[in-house]
Amino acid sequence: MIELEDVAYSYGGAELFSGLSLKLAPGSFHFLTGPSGAGKTTLLKLCYGELLATSGHVMLFEQDAARLDRDQVAMMRRRIGVVHQDCQFLDHLTMRDNVALPLTVSGRSSAFSADLDDLLAWVGLRRQADQLPPQLSGGERQRAALARAVIMSPDVIIADEPTGNIDWEMSQRLLSLLIELNKMGKTILVATHDLNLIRAAKSQVSSRVLRLKDRQLQQAGAEL
Amino acid sequence: MKRLISEATGMVIGDPEAERSVPPTGFTARLTVFTAAAMAFLSVFALALSLATDRLADQWASELAQTSTIRISAPAEQAEAQVAAALRVLETTPGVASARALTDAEQRELLAPWFGPDLPVDRLPIPRLIEVVETSDGFDTTGLRARLQAEVPGAILDDHTRWREPLVDAASRLRLLGWIAIALIIGATGTMITLAAQSALAANAQVIRVMRLVGAEDGYIARAFVRRFTLRALAGALIGAILAGVAILTLPSADTTGGFLTGLGFRGIEWLWLLAIPVLIGVVAFFATRAAALRVLREQS
Numbered sequence: 001m002i003e004l005e006d007v008a009y010s011y012g013g014a015e016l017f018s019g020l021s022l023k024l025a026p027g028s029f030h031f032l033t034g035p036s037g038a039g040k041t042t043l044l045k046l047c048y049g050e051l052l053a054t055s056g057h058v059m060l061f062e063q064d065a066a067r068l069d070r071d072q073v074a075m076m077r078r079r080i081g082v083v084h085q086d087c088q089f090l091d092h093l094t095m096r097d098n099v100a101l102p103l104t105v106s107g108r109s110s111a112f113s114a115d116l117d118d119l120l121a122w123v124g125l126r127r128q129a130d131q132l133p134p135q136l137s138g139g140e141r142q143r144a145a146l147a148r149a150v151i152m153s154p155d156v157i158i159a160d161e162p163t164g165n166i167d168w169e170m171s172q173r174l175l176s177l178l179i180e181l182n183k184m185g186k187t188i189l190v191a192t193h194d195l196n197l198i199r200a201a202k203s204q205v206s207s208r209v210l211r212l213k214d215r216q217l218q219q220a221g222a223e224l
Numbered sequence: 225m226k227r228l229i230s231e232a233t234g235m236v237i238g239d240p241e242a243e244r245s246v247p248p249t250g251f252t253a254r255l256t257v258f259t260a261a262a263m264a265f266l267s268v269f270a271l272a273l274s275l276a277t278d279r280l281a282d283q284w285a286s287e288l289a290q291t292s293t294i295r296i297s298a299p300a301e302q303a304e305a306q307v308a309a310a311l312r313v314l315e316t317t318p319g320v321a322s323a324r325a326l327t328d329a330e331q332r333e334l335l336a337p338w339f340g341p342d343l344p345v346d347r348l349p350i351p352r353l354i355e356v357v358e359t360s361d362g363f364d365t366t367g368l369r370a371r372l373q374a375e376v377p378g379a380i381l382d383d384h385t386r387w388r389e390p391l392v393d394a395a396s397r398l399r400l401l402g403w404i405a406i407a408l409i410i411g412a413t414g415t416m417i418t419l420a421a422q423s424a425l426a427a428n429a430q431v432i433r434v435m436r437l438v439g440a441e442d443g444y445i446a447r448a449f450v451r452r453f454t455l456r457a458l459a460g461a462l463i464g465a466i467l468a469g470v471a472i473l474t475l476p477s478a479d480t481t482g483g484f485l486t487g488l489g490f491r492g493i494e495w496l497w498l499l500a501i502p503v504l505i506g507v508v509a510f511f512a513t514r515a516a517a518l519r520v521l522r523e524q525s
Contacts, residue, residue, distance in 0.1 A: 071443070091247075105440035
């Protein structure tokens, strides 16, 4: 689905990582961990086409990301749901409209209105549907971001520190949603420095833990 | 081209969902409406000026081009004979529709603005004048001058060229200036709307980021801005054109003594220009915003 082969990325002349390879198979669950500044967010951005590798190949659904034009990247993003730590909503739209935004931009809003209500109920936000993003708590915003990420029924869900701003109980709830999605066949990649979250997940789902450190991607797990 | 037409159609039909994604921005909205209104107002006046000079040039050209004057300066006792000789020459000249000598009363009337109504024309050595009206083909000026010189030594043919040409030339230049002014105004409108659109796009960088994150194509994001700015420009231009139309209606109406200034305005079908200007400004706004949006989106990718 998503494959990185011998990838390097430099920013401002400094090499963030090099010789990095990663393959996200369909239905797999990956955690990406590592110290702050190691390049986790950059690696995720390479995985959904927001950044281009300095060298090496990034294949998104068997297409070379470097050869895609901006509109083709936009089409790819519809197959990859992204959850950011800071959520990124349009503050003038209600949560319902924000969650439905991927449908709106792809011209499918009316066809999926029933699914939208179900989805809001699934993440426990039906009551908050008509509220504006600034009126919601951090946890509610994260769940809304997850709902928005999955509304197009993407093949892959990428989450960047999704539990960074929320309490443990809410983190557990979000993790349950991600595990549920994985059981539905979605490929999940979660960047986190929360080892407790990884430990909690490992007891519920078969997952692979990758550690980005010293510019290299290593298999982790034994210590967790 | 097909894509442009489709975009323009999409803009007219509208995509409220796309437009709703961009928060309304008061400052750029007001700036665009005001700019378009002011520019439409100025365009209407520049156009009125251009059309007025156009009419004036046509009027001067047609009124003076179809007539000539023969001036006969001769001693009083020979004047009548020379007038008669000149008229005989004119009768046999191809291209002359009619010719007649002005009466003393008509000559007195011509001179009245300068010498008063009681001028004793018959006792003064004033040249006799013959008015010549040409056919549409006109006559051979050089040939007629040569014949007059041979048969009526005191006759001088004045075909008004030396009067007409500078006037027509001045009117043509004024008309050209009017059109240049319109082109500059439209160019300035495009520039101002581009700046306003760029400002709105920069202010909405976060919106663009989110829309890209969820898979919006550049065309979709651009449409949200383009439609909004085009409609604002169109609305502003309509207001400006209507105000300018009202202002022109309040100008004194054209009359024979008022000359050029009182002839400023539109006549008949020319009033349709008041509709054409807002449409033109709308089209300029469409292309200016589209180019700005696509450029900014390219830079932000």
